[in-house]
Amino acid sequence: MTEVQEHHAQLRAWAEGLYGLEAATELLIRGFNGRFADPGCxxxxxxxxxxxIDFDSIPSLTGALSGGERRFLQITAALDDGVTTVxxxxxxxxxxxxHVHLVLAAVAHTAGTHQHQQLTVRHDGGLTVDRPGPMSRWDQAPPPPETPSREGGIGR
Incomplete structure (x- = not known):
């Protein structure tokens, strides 16, 4: 496992158990080539x-970023269940x-759709409990455009 992968695994472990926190953390890891999850942020x-990750501090620390980056980070901060609204x-x-797709996956995760269960009536009248899975999955996002490699890893 690379240093970047280890860092991301640790962040995911830190967020584990709270769907909004998990989703916000995953957005930082997956969006913009993960640069907003680096230790240098x-x-x-x-x-x-x-x-x-201090999600409540993000909106006040994004002044030098592009409009799209700021919007993405504002949405990310709002998912954490802190004080940020958007x-x-x-x-x-x-x-x-x-990035819209990543936000959709994050919203679905925050809502717990990956854990939802539903009753289905079978043709014979019996009931089945199904788990349909998430409404939008992280791995269905279109690939990012070609960008320079992450040589050097964390803290670029």
């Missing part, structure tokens, strides 16, 4: 066992297709 803080219509209108 001002909202990623070290601990003795790895790192944690005008979803404005934010979504400024995202490219790949």
């Amino acid at each position: 001002p909202w990623v803080h070290p601990t003795a066992s790895g790192h944690w 005008n979803l219509g404005r934010c979504l209108a400024g995202l490219d297709r790949q």
